[in-house]
Amino acid sequence: MSQALEAARAALREVTDPEIPVVTIEELGILRELREDAGGVEVVITPTYSGCPAMDQIEDDVRAALARAGLQGRVSTRLAPAWTTDWITPAAREKLRAYxxxxxxxxxxxxxxxxxxxxxxxxxxxxxxxxxxxxxxxxxxxxxxxxxxxxxxxxxxxxxxxxxx
Structure with missing residues (x-):
């Protein structure tokens, strides 16, 4: 993994779900993929459901995290395959319970x-x-x-x- 992708992943580990601030978008499985190209880092996310009102805020938070890390990047949304609760990590499940x-x-x-x-x-x-x-x-x-x-x-x-x- 390149240095830019490692820095992006580290920065994105701090981005929490705006509606459930005890879990990150990575732990919820919303963060799908990180890619690098000539334009910088592309962050691919998937909404928990098609009408999720938090997606705009998540995109803004991802862009802000990349900027704080000094990275150029963009956010894209992938709808297929659709997000499933099976993508929630065991650690996030315990955080949800505690919350x-x-x-x-x-x-x-x-x-x-x-x-x-x-x-x-x-x-x-x-x-x-x-x-x-x-x-x-x-x-x-x-x-x-x-x-x-x-x-x-x-x-x-x-x-x-x-x-x-």
Whole structure:
């Protein structure tokens, strides 16, 4: 890996998700690829879903991180293959849990489409605060469209859950 790509990767390790500041875009799997050409470094990102309102802010944060590192660069968006929660690192899953967001389960056969109707058989979602699986979904859409709102029936705390897809 070239010195410019190494410097870019180091700079981008500091770029967090604007909606969940405890995890980086690298840990969430949003950062897809770094390339180098005559124009500098190209950073390839993939949104967590097609309507993600944070993507403009993420692009700005990536450009700012590259500039702070003294690098010329640009940001491009790749939509295919679509982002999947399977790209979230184990460390990020634990950070989400500690932050109060139940991390998604892994998809059994890779990426699955987002369902707008609840599946017939609900998978138990563990409360990120007390660990109980005695939880219920309050709303299919939580603080953002990629999360659902749940409540623990044991500790009575509400929490977000990343939808697996």
């Amino acid at each position: 109060g967001i139940a991390p998604p389960s892994h998809c059994a056969e890779g990426a699955k489409p987002l369902r707008f109707m609840p599946p017939r058989a609900q998978v138990a979602v563990a409360c990120p605060r007390c660990g109980s699986t005695n939880t219920t979904e309050i709303s299919r859409f939580g603080s953002t469209a990629c999360k659902s709102l749940h409540r623990c029936l044991d500790c009575l705390e509400p929490f977000d859950h990343f939808k697996p897809y």
